[in-house]
Amino acid sequence: MKASAAGLSKRIPWMLVLFLIAALIPVIGSRYYTFLATDIIIFAMFATSLNLLIGYTGLVSFGHAAYFGVGAYVCAIFMKDLGVPFLAAWLLGGVGGALFAAVFGFFCVRLTSVYFSMLTMAFAQIVWAICFKWNDVTGGEQGYPNVPMPSMAWLEWIPWIGGLRIDHKFFYLTLILAALSIAAMRRIVNSPFGRMLTSIRDNAERAQFNGINVRLYQLIVFSIAGGFAGLAGGLFGIFNRGVFPDFCYWPKSAEVLIMTILGGIHSFWGPSVGAAILILLNQYIVSYTEYWPFVLGTILLVLLFGFPGGVVGAIIDLFRRLRSAARGQR
Amino acid sequence: MAELLDPFFLLGQLRSGLTTAMFLFLIASGLSLIFGVLKIINFAHGSLYMIGAYIAWNMTVILGRTSIGFLGAVVVASLSVAVLGGIVERLLLRYMYKRPELYQLLFTYALVLIFSDVCKYIWGTQPHSVSRPPLLAGSFDFYGVRFPHYDLFIIALGPLIAFGFWVFLNRTSYGRIIRAAALDREMLGALGTNVASLYTGMFVLAAFLAGLSGALVTPIKSVVPGMDVEIIIEAFIVVVIGGLGSLWGTLLGSLIYGLTLAFGILIFPRFSIFAAFVIMAVVLIVRPWGLLGRPMK
């Protein structure tokens, strides 16, 4: 039943292709592009984790940045204050994100729609307030600066990367870790568990009558999403050379939400595409005008009225129409 | 610690808390109304408030610092924001009613972004302030505690508007239609009511209230970018505590929040940011539909 174009697209190992393309960026592009690419990859990971909730389970979280921030703080604090090696600290950041998400999620999944969203936001603001006020641990309002670069000595072993400058080494580190994380999320999404999530999204009552404990599944995916957000946050804290309370602040949640929807919530790669578009657009526009919020708002309006499926949704639609037009002509 | 318990000091805090509460009530009532009838959470409500404040300031510059000038400014600001609300509803918002909540919320957020920058473009980022109208500039002293007339005016205005609302909703036929719309909009359409105009009217009314409160706050708070976000967060907390869609709930929520803020700061100086969201979270966990709202199912 599937047309050959779609069949072909399934056979291309997209992840590998993207990975290889990304790997070439420091070689082809300048330092600036490497910088942007690192930013994009981290947010692609962050947005994809949010889409586990929105696109796959139908849970609209307004406070996803909280777990991003928790992961950033945990990773940075363990590395700098406690001298823990990077990989362990990074994973602990993910664990931190997942734990917070589990605790908050427990209360959130008992609510539906609007109330669920508001509670996620309330919890995120509480986390922000704690980060803002707890000077001893988080550095309070000033944030937590000078997060050390991870010792990437092991990268020296790889013949050609070893000789690169720090930024580029970090780019490859980010690329590898993000690729693994995104691959893991893809695995989850395509698993029976992922199928259960989409059934919950489509019709929670029906899923319930199939024997699924809906709240439990929602809590589990909420925790997983929080965990991956935390991992993204850990990387961002280092990239940003510092962790600040506004990592948890609601505009950050709004930012990642917009990326997710801009790209398209109904496809796995949608959020990543959205992250890339938004970051590139931001960089471009900000160099011309200070009125980026206005531009963003307008883009949102155009999106909401014209392309509810996001960029990827629009592209898929276009292909479908071209395909049926082509079939019509034969 | 002893000073904190000084009754006159507390009286001053009470006055301050009540004033905050009434401002919040003015703006939160519009938010609650929009949610109750249109079923939309309007993030842009704070923006309407801010626009009202900016227009009012602008008008006082034009009309002068007299009491009449101030009145004129308030009237022009409220009406302008009401008209703006009507335009937004007619041209954009009405296409959002049938969409999933996520898109409705993003839509209002887009408005926040756009309005915020438009205000910045027109009026700049410098804070502006308005002095109290001469008629209400005085204050009276009560055992050393100052009661500015303006604050008292605001405190009196709140319940007045609440009462006006109540009369409107319960004693007029238009109000009855609105209450019916809140319960079952499809049925109402089937009965021949022009639901579309009703919705526009509702939004215009809510916008009017937002503009009004923005205009009235100018003598007390300076008009700056960011006041939209500050107020919408507080309005949300109020509406959640009181119950989305409930008029008395909004009043109750405003009082609780305003007074908690005024007195809580004394106990924990670092109280405000943290506590407000904790209260909101607790309410959502324990009783999501708020103190006076109706459980949704």
Added chain:
Amino acid sequence: MMLSCRNLVKSFSGFVATNDVSLDVEKGRITAIIGPNGAGKSTLFNLITGHIKPDSGEVMLEGRNITGSPPHKVCGMGLARSFQRTNIFPMLTVYENIQSAFIAHGGKGLNMWSVSEQQFRDETAQMIEHLALQDIAYSIAGEVSHGAQKQVELGIALAGEPRMLLLDEPTAGMSAQETHESISLLDRIAKERGLTLLFTEHDMDVVFSIAHQIAVLHQGRIIATGVPEEVRRNEEVRRVYLGGGKH
């Protein structure tokens, strides 16, 4: 006895929806509940499946007390149901709808490692064939005809290999042709699998054609039970429901 309801009572803010209802459903038989709109048929179903809790009374499934047990537990005990307003997964394909039911019932719901597409392929294919859904297997479930959606819902319910099936107005909204096909299918499936069937209906032809036993519900009370012939002849039933209308 497959299912026994004893003295079930449920009221909503003073309105008595279910008024001391007792009902026995025999294993392997097809029982129909009929009654005018508002008689309380859906409420009764909701009480049985744990969607709402009765004020008093009991529900026993194969001797086990399931009164008030939550839906996902009740379904784990061999009971499945369909809904009046078709309850499927609208954004998934017909194939995925049924496959997901197999995954859920097969206990693989928490598996995050395997590939969902490869699970239960044989069982899903079999069920699709059984229900004559091959033509639309890869169509989006929300976009197929109403009758087809009811079939999909039946497939989802059957995937759990229930021993008893509750169907809430299974032929509502169907044309005469679809109704006939749907009912023959139901009859055949019930007999093949030895299913106990309990369904509510408006369509009298349907009821009298396949039901072994009929219970008549009126204003929350059961006013008659028995084989079709007995019910048809019952005075009160004729007056309340069948009188003057269709038989």
